[in-house]
Amino acid sequence: xxxxxxxxxxxxxxxxxxxxxxxxxxxxxxxxxxxxxxxxxxxxxxxxxxxxxxxxxxxxxxxxxxxxxxxxxxxxxxxxxxxxxxxxxxxxxxxxxxxx
Amino acid sequence: xxxxxxxxxxxxxxxxxxxxxxxxxxxxxxxxxxxxxxxxxxxxxxxxxxxxxxxxxxxxxxxxxxxxxxxxxxxxxxxxxxxxxxxxxxxxxxxxxxxxxx
Numbered sequence: 001x002x003x004x005x006x007x008x009x010x011x012x013x014x015x016x017x018x019x020x021x022x023x024x025x026x027x028x029x030x031x032x033x034x035x036x037x038x039x040x041x042x043x044x045x046x047x048x049x050x051x052x053x054x055x056x057x058x059x060x061x062x063x064x065x066x067x068x069x070x071x072x073x074x075x076x077x078x079x080x081x082x083x084x085x086x087x088x089x090x091x092x093x094x095x096x097x098x099x100x
Numbered sequence: 101x102x103x104x105x106x107x108x109x110x111x112x113x114x115x116x117x118x119x120x121x122x123x124x125x126x127x128x129x130x131x132x133x134x135x136x137x138x139x140x141x142x143x144x145x146x147x148x149x150x151x152x153x154x155x156x157x158x159x160x161x162x163x164x165x166x167x168x169x170x171x172x173x174x175x176x177x178x179x180x181x182x183x184x185x186x187x188x189x190x191x192x193x194x195x196x197x198x199x200x201x202x
Contacts, residue, residue: 005115005141009183011108013190027191041105072187080176083109087172090113091127 012079015041016072028069031059045082112179115141116172128169131159145182 002010016029019037024030029037035055038046046054062074102110116129119137124130129137135155138146146154162174 003115003141003143004111005179006144008108008111008115009179009186011104012183013187015105015108016187017190017194041103043103044106073184076180076183076187079105079109080180083112083176084173086109087113087116090117094117094126 012076013072016075025069028067028071029075030069031056034059034062034070034075042082112176113172116175120172124169128167128171129175130169131156134159134162134170142182 015037019033020027020029022033022036024033038055038058051057058078059070062070062078064074064077065071115137117127119133120127120129122133124133138155138158151157158178159170162170162178164174164177165171
């Protein structure tokens with residue numbers, strides 16, 4: 001029986017590969033695949049961005065090796081960054097709740 | 101309804117805080133809390149390590165700011181490293197299963 005943490009890690013891999021196989025290199029996300037992934041899996045985050053070029057900017061930021069595609073290591077750094085931001089919000093909420 | 105990816109991110113945060121609140125500062129893991137987390141949540145990985153001081157070495161590696169505790173940002177770098185290693189194995193398996201289909 002996988003733990004919650006192992007299941008979360010597995011989800012990162014299966015979600016990435018669900019989108020990465022459609023076009024181009026089957027182990028990386030093209031720009032179109034990244035956009036589709038973010039629209040379906042990170043819809044709230046994407047809607048909160050005012051900039052219509054947010055996906056392009058994120059693509060450029062994530063593509064550390066400059067090959068025009070996003071590999072899993074590059075993708076997971078986005079997830080880590082978002083998780084850290086969410087955890088900071090969570091801590092603020094916990095502290096606010098503790099004061100009441 | 102949160103997506104699978106959002107649920108996974110939430111799990112990372114909830115797992116961390118499930119263990120972080122008991123001793124030391126409430127938003128960080130002490131060495132004991134990290135060991136308990138790894139024993140319960142990463143037992144397969146931990147058992148594969150032969151070195152009995154492995155948790156101590158992980159603690160030292162993760163504690164980037166040197167305060168003797170592991171915060172969420174430091175913890176999530178462990179998850180990142182493990183996920184990348186697991187994904188590399190997954191791609192090898194994927195290639196094997198694809199070659200079977202050919």
